[in-house]
Amino acid sequence: MTPNKANYIIRFFLGKGGVGKTTTAAAYALKMAMKGFQTYIVSLDPAHNLGDVLDTELSDEPKKVYENLWAIEVNYEKMIKNHLKQLSEKIKDIYGYLKIFNLEKYVDVLRHSPGVEEQASLDKIIEIIRNYGEKNKADIIVFDTPPTGLTLRIMALPTISLIWIDKLMELRLAILERRRAITKITGEEYEVEIGGKKLKIPVDAAEDPIYKELLNLKSEYDWIYNILTDPNKTLIALVINPEMLPILEAYRAYKFLSKIGIHTEYIILNKVLIVRSVPEELKPKINEQNKAIEEARKLFINKIFTEIPYLPKEPRGIDDLKDIITYIENIS
Ligand SMILES: Nc1ncnc2c1ncn2[C@@H]1O[C@H](COP(=O)(O)OP(=O)(O)OP(=O)(O)O)[C@@H](O)[C@H]1O
Ligand SMILES: [Mg+2]
Numbered sequence: 335m336t337p338n339k340a341n342y343i344i345r346f347f348l349g350k351g352g353v354g355k356t357t358t359a360a361a362y363a364l365k366m367a368m369k370g371f372q373t374y375i376v377s378l379d380p381a382h383n384l385g386d387v388l389d390t391e392l393s394d395e396p397k398k399v400y401e402n403l404w405a406i407e408v409n410y411e412k413m414i415k416n417h418l419k420q421l422s423e424k425i426k427d428i429y430g431y432l433k434i435f436n437l438e439k440y441v442d443v444l445r446h447s448p449g450v451e452e453q454a455s456l457d458k459i460i461e462i463i464r465n466y467g468e469k470n471k472a473d474i475i476v477f478d479t480p481p482t483g484l485t486l487r488i489m490a491l492p493t494i495s496l497i498w499i500d501k502l503m504e505l506r507l508a509i510l511e512r513r514r515a516i517t518k519i520t521g522e523e524y525e526v527e528i529g530g531k532k533l534k535i536p537v538d539a540a541e542d543p544i545y546k547e548l549l550n551l552k553s554e555y556d557w558i559y560n561i562l563t564d565p566n567k568t569l570i571a572l573v574i575n576p577e578m579l580p581i582l583e584a585y586r587a588y589k590f591l592s593k594i595g596i597h598t599e600y601i602i603l604n605k606v607l608i609v610r611s612v613p614e615e616l617k618p619k620i621n622e623q624n625k626a627i628e629e630a631r632k633l634f635i636n637k638i639f640t641e642i643p644y645l646p647k648e649p650r651g652i653d654d655l656k657d658i659i660t661y662i663e664n665i666s
Contacts, residue, residue, distance in 0.1 A: 342467040344475045344561070346489075347602075348587060349573035350580040351481040354604035357649050358573055358642065359478040360387045361658035362665055367403035371473040374404045374466050378455055378488075379480040382407040389651035396466075400652055408458055417454035418445060428543045452487045459488070460558050482587050492559040493594045499552045506545050513537045563595035571600035571665060572637075574630060576607070576623040581630045588634070600665050601637045603630060605644040638664055 347359035356377065363375040374396060377384035384407055385392040388399050394412060396404035422441045444450060459477070466472040479485040514537045517523060524535040536542040562568050570591060572584045588598045606627070612620050631639065642661040649658055 342472050344568040346477045347571050348479050348485055350583045353573045353575050353580050355573045356383050356387045356478045358602050359476050361655045362662055363476045364655045365659045366474050367400055372402055373474045374472045375476040376406045376462055377478045378408055380410045384478055413458050414454045417457050452491055455488045456491045482583055486590055490594050492555045495555050499548055503548050510537055565597040569597055569599040571602055572598055573602045573604055575605045576626045578626050585633045601634045602640050604642045606641050608643045
């Protein structure tokens with residue numbers, strides 16, 4: 335499909351460590367920019383190497399690296415700090431009346447809690463889609479991702495969170511229902527004192543800050559879930575090498591992504607050894623490679639395949655990336 339201002343598209347490049355995600359994502363982004371599309375490439379990897387591949391220094395702010403092409407390396411520390419700041423502000427708003435609640439300690443614990451990196455990364459993805467996709471700046475947003483495990487956890491978050499939020503909303507409604515029942519029996523409304531002011535404890539969902547926050551969260555997660563699971567908008571390119579381990583890992587990722595409704599369209603078989611007359615010592619290696627390629631083609635039978643040879647030189651900078659473009663013509 336062809337992207338346009340009203341209908342930006344998102345591509346995630348995913349795969350095992352070192353297979354060539356950053357290199358192929360950058361080559362794809364350059365290809366689309368050269369076709370005239372406003373393209374943003376964003377590295378979500380805490381161990382960035384997008385700047386190395388583009389051969390330029392990058393930061394949290396978009397940098398124009400070629401005509402129509404902007405690159406961003408997300409600042410991980412800043413991203414997590416912002417996430418925790420927003421979270422603690424929300425908690426303060428909602429639970430401000432609970433003086434007994436030691437918020438500073440709570441945030442401190444949160445920083446080291448499992449899932450914080452994933453949650454903060456998802457917040458960042460949402461922010462980038464809002465700022466560049468929804469505000470009509472980008473036709474294409476390309477995400478270069480951390481190795482598979484972390485990326486899958488980030489991508490599964492909307493699905494998992496929506497299940498949680500539904501349960502929490504049910505629970506909250508049950509709590510409010512009990513409060514209403516108690517109020518009816520005792521005939522009095524309960525109040526708390528905040529900063530010298532008396533406030534009524536809410537018994538209706540419409541007045542309850544916790545229920546309202548759950549509704550907000552639900553609508554935010556619904557929004558991102560719909561974007562990630564819309565194949566007209568978001569597609570995954572799985573990057574593999576002609577070796578069984580990256581192929582099997584990619585296959586598991588593909589299965590998992592399908593389960594949560596995210597569409598894998600492209601398989602990029604990177605670093606394929608192409609030797610015209612194979613020397614004796616390399617024959618076993620080439621045999622293994624051919625077997626792995628055969629297996630990959632069987633596992634990903636309905637996907638669009640692309641092969642990139644093992645290049646004699648590590649691709650770095652725009653000119654080297656231009657050489658890769660010829661191999662990825664069928665990725666759009
Ligand atoms: N087709 C290729 N031919 C030769 N070298 C390649 C090719 N593709 C990538 N490389 C080299 O392989 C190494 C890993 O590539 P890259 O950094 O793109 O992988 P990655 O999947 O993003 O890695 P990480 O998981 O560490 O982020 C780099 O040194 C890169 O220059
Ligand atoms: Mg990388």
